[in-house]
Amino acid sequence: MAKQKVAVIGGGVGAITAVYAITQTPDWDKKYDITIYQLGWRNGGKGASGRNAEYGQRIEEHGLHVWAGFYDNAFRNMRRCYEQLVELGLRKESDPLGTMDKAFKPLSHLFLAERVPTTSLDENQWRPWVIDLPGNDKQPGSETQVPDPFQMMMRILEIVIEFMKKGELEDGPHHQLGIALPSGLLGHHQSIHRHVASMPADPAKHTARDTNILLDFIDAAQAAVHAMETPENIQDDAKRRGLYLVDIGLAYMRGVVGSDTFTSGYDVLDQWEFTDWLRMNNASDQALDWVAIRGCYDFVFGFPQGNTDRQGDTGAGTAIRAMSRLIFTYSTAIFHKMQAGMGDTIFGPYYQVLAAIGVKFEFFCAARDLHLNDIGTRVDRLSMVRQAKVKSGNYEPLVDVGGLPCWPSEPLWSQLVDGTELKKQGIDFECEKSPPTGTPFELKRGKDFDIVLLGASLGSLPYMTRELSATSDRWRLMLDRVKTVGTHAAQLWLNKSVKDMGWEDRVEVHNSPTAIPSSPMRTIITGFAEPLDTWADMSHLIPHEAWPDPGPASISYFCAPAPDGETLDEFNTNVASWMDKDLPELWPKARKRGKFDKALFHDNPESAVYSRVNMYGSERYVLSVTNSVYHRLAPSESGFSNLYLAGDWTRCGLNAGCVEGATMSGIACASAITGVDLLNVGAEDIPRENTLPEKAMFQTNSISGTSWPLTPFFARGEMTGVFFFYERPRDEVQTMLPDGIYLGHCPMVRPGYHPVGMSFCSYHNVRGSFIPNFLAMRPYGEATFAIPYTHTDEGHAAPFLYPRRLYVNNSSAIFAGKFFYAMPKSKAEINVENTRFTASNADALSIDFCAEQHRDPVALSGHAAHGAISDLLDMTFVTRNTRGQMFYNAFDLQLDRSYVAPISGEVSVTDPSADGFPDTQMEVGPLLNHRDMRLPGAFRIWCSWSMTNPLDSRRVRHAAQARSWVRRND
Structure with missing residues (x-):
């Protein structure tokens, strides 16, 4: 039996994990001949990173990337990949990032930047709130199932009550969370819990009477919380945080109890926008204006057109699923920081293993068009362009940085025909402002491929799939209804640590001493001032770069949504103003004569600042706007017989723009191609054959x-x-x-x-x-x-x-x-x-x-x-x-x-x-x-x-x- 030829378009998380999952099936190499066609010189898509040899082999990212502790599928695949690196002799455990545990380090806390109006013009309105969540002994990637919506609500309710019973939330700030509650709310939550515990474990057996009694208990608790949201309590940091958290939590419970989420899954809630849904379920306007809600949007760039002045847009079901899993189902810690660039930590190992076991990579080969057969049922041809010719015919993409294989921040020009001239021309192989150009060639069904695995990101599909849109209403609606947003990012290499710039002093003012992490704090904070609302202290990467002595004392990454059409010059101008006006609110000792002290830049601004705007094609971030989940296509649902899909834009069970969503899509894609039922944790909220049972569509x-x-x-x-x-x-x-x-x-x-x-x-x-x-x-x-x-x-x-x-x-x-x-x-x-x-x-x-x-x-x-x-x-x-x-x-x-x-x-x-x-x-x-x-x-x-x-x-x-x-x- 001849091998099936698989042409893979794109090299982001979805495509690479789909290919990797195929290679984990029995006898894959006897069944499939796989070739990955990659735009430009590196894998990674939005997650691609590079090393800049001119400036200390500094890591240059598309933005800020941190793995959440609930990424069960991504961690499971990644752990196996690191094991294979060693098994194949590609890396020793003693090497830098030689094991999974060296590649990722847990982080149990996060910060939110609260902006609280004050009566004093001299008082800083930004109040950093540290939330230190308890760790656990679960190995990342070891989970095999996730709680269903009813189980999740029970888990959340029990955790809240446990804190209250210990007095950690009520009448005194919790040592790790820094929150307090006035007396009186424990009884309300216990009444809710007693009634929930009396209901059947199977939500299909819940009676309407019991549901309405439960809603009455929740309504009573909400009334009590709203009565406590007085100006006096709101000015108290710990009480404000506690009351708003409970306010939002009760609205969440009211919303899932009063809908059919327990029997139908979270997707039914995506017909409402997240904040609107909470408001509809009686959350107070004060709580909805709070940074914990704003942070939900900031973490996922949830602002269509990049307009951060308006309320964000995220489907309520997708938001509830993602945030509850983030906070309540993590393994070891809520976050895990990569110990090098994402390209070095993720895509380098995947590339090395896949190339070693027989997967072929064709770099500088970009797809321009997918062409259908005469009756529009399958992909017959792929119009491609070869962006550059490789001298030896086989491009070797990685460079060694301190013993770690890494992707460079630009092509290895010496391997390309006329590479020196191409570099002088300033050609950008990754820019998709217009479709990629080069020497045209075609891939034909039956000769070059049998199956197309489309792993390009959603932002690339409008120019790449014009025939699909003309033939398929579902495809056209997907491109129209599933939205993307541009992002922008800045990285700073500085001569002082964030502690020396006054950050830790700022934290101590508004947090309990027992809640504050040990120095250095390894900060991740969101909810801050635009145009860069999210910051991570990435100083732990300094040993993995190669700066001459003396090297930088700190590295900080910043990112946020970008307004549509923004240019790099416009962004840089805005960042300069932001650094002078807003950044010293986090780092008060970085201010000099009323502005940011430019002497803090390591060496010079050119080497100390890396900024970029991600506005086109695969660089754009996929959103989960209201109602869009219904228009996402599952990896097996392209509508064309030999086309399979992989990416965080598909309907994969998480339906959100993140590594785990793209990984789940990749696994589902591999299952569809191979027919092998692969473990895909969290792919369905409710165990059933179809998200929308077909029998319902025939009922009247x-x-x-x-x-x-x-x-x-x-x-x-x-x-x-x-x-x-x-x-x-x-x-x-x-x-x-x-x-x-x-x-x-x-x-x-x-x-x-x-x-x-x-x-x-x-x-x-x-x-x-x-x-x-x-x-x-x-x-x-x-x-x-x-x-x-x-x-x-x-x-x-x-x-x-x-x-x-x-x-x-x-x-x-x-x-x-x-x-x-x-x-x-x-x-x-x-x-x-x-x-x-x-x-x-x-x-x-x-x-x-x-x-x-x-x-x-x-x-x-x-x-x-x-x-x-x-x-x-x-x-x-x-x-x-x-x-x-x-x-x-x-x-x-x-x-x-x-x-x-x-x-x-x-x-x-x-x-x-x-x-x-x-x-x-x-x-x-x-x-x-x-x-x-x-x-x-x-x-x-x-x-x-x-x-x-x-x-x-x-x-x-x-x-x-x-x-x-x-x-x-x-």
Whole structure:
């Protein structure tokens, strides 16, 4: 059997780990012939680094790279790679970075730069907060599974309570975390925990009643925290930090409990932006403006277009998954610092091992276009350019720096034909401001490749995959909806340590002495002033560079998002101003005559400062903006039979721009190519075959899904009427529900409120499906008060609409509704006019609605508010008979063929009935032309309708449960 030829485009984390994972499968070398085609002279993509021989072999990075302790897949692969280095005789354990433990060192603390307004103009508003998280004895990369969302919430809750019980959080700063809480919050958290512990371990068995009780406990705790966020407490560093952390934690719990995250996974939350989702779940504005939230965005460059003046944009599910894993599932320590450049530590070992076992590397070979066959089903040709010709035909990319194989910061010109001339021209082989140029050549399917492994980063794909976009809507939407951002970075080599520049003195002012790490602090801090909001003290790299004596005393790396279109000159100008104005706030002893002391630069500014702007192609950072997760393609989902994907832009289970995300994608890609089920920790939140079960997409709660013999028998008719929904206090709405029906979570209203709705309608041609038109009921009027987004225990997470009261002026309609559907219908005198609806009865009921129509009717299918209206009106009905039995039916208004017009009006309701309409006096506003998910405003609707057979209740409920898996992804 001939080997399958695999052409790999790109050499970043995704592509390299995919290839490495393939080589870990049995007999890979007998099955595959792998060639990696690399733009320029080095592997690494955004993680590439180089050594500058002119300036002390200094390490020059694209930015700041630190590994998190939860990178289980990345650490497992990397550890095996280091073992293979030794096994293959490529390195000795005694060599620099000869083992995994030499290559990475744990770091248990991090800093956040709080900016706290003060009354004194002389007082520094920046307050560095050190968070020292306890270490553990877990080996990085040893985990084989991660907690599911319910387990994760339990773990977080138990950790918080443990701290409180020990008194480490309450009435005294925790020695490591530097936080305190006023008395009184422990009891609230214990009540939450007791109730959670009483619920089944399997979230699918949680009842709606238990969920609502849990939400009540959380709401009570939130009210207590908000009452404690007084100006006095906020000015106290430890109490401010404690209160805001608990505030955010409770909002997180409220959000996951009130959604179907426990049964469907975190991705369902990505329909909301992270901060908006926390606000929607009652986090205070003060806490949301705090650096712990800002830091979540800074760590992932989460600002589209690089605009750091606006709120960032990250999907709530992706943010919750990543941050909870970062803080609560790390091994050994929360962070691990590489002991050389990322190219030296990661891509050097991978390159050495892969090259030694038979993987081929073609440097200076860049892809320009992927071409499809005539029917657009597979990749047939690759248009390539050879950027430079190698003299010997085989480029050797690494140089020795103190016994460590490293990538240089520029090509090894002596190996290239006309290398001296190319260097004089200043050619940049890695720049993708325009597609790469060089001598064209082609790779053809069947001759040069059978499989294409596309590992180029998302920023390179628009020019590289034009035919794919023209052929595939999914591909085009992915490129459109999954966003990237430019970044910029600066590195400083200085003649003083950060301690001597006053950093440690700054830390001591606002942190407990027992919380402060020993000197040197090995600082990583985020949340600082733009344009460089994140800083890491990287002075531990000095021994791995080759400066002549005396060398620098410290190295600092800075990075942040870059505004779209920024040039290096613009960035350097901004950095110079920032160094004079803001940097001395961290290093007060670096200020001289009101500015940064330039004498601190090691040797001279040219050798002491390295800056870069990463604006084009593979240099851009992949974001996880709201709703984009639904448009990511999994490594096996390219839509083309011989094309597989690898990179942090794919749907991989983490769905975030980081080494672990790219590694998980690479592993999934290797599994898809080889058919081998490779360990991929955390690839799914919920163990199931598909993230979106296909069966749900075939389910319908309408009559079209009814099974024989019930299929021909249903109710139908026509209707015109007015609908509007509005908010009422959640506690008040809960009292309107009968036993066994509970309020769910609604994204359309403010925390503490729930939507309710009224409709005033005229019904025509109402009849059974088997009855001719001339035998239909006479036209009648109906007033309805209903509560959407309710749950039942047997329906689990599916949302239902509960019709609390229907007043009708037709005895036949009342009988049919009560007898067949358990509808709570009652007789009333009703008058229906174009602009007025009134209802009354002998029990002093009075309903009066006056309306004004503002525009001509339009098709609902094309209206901006179609999604919000569909969510409210296309909901399965639930009713309860006098024996407590639940009935489920679908009242299908055939919204795809309906017409709507905005109306405004005034409604007045007086209803003495204990289970009737709530007394109401209010004005209602008209339907608005907006797409966001809020209550849509009042509208008149014209439609035909059908209602499922009452004997079809069980199927309708099951269909509603299945449909609840399907998330809106537009």
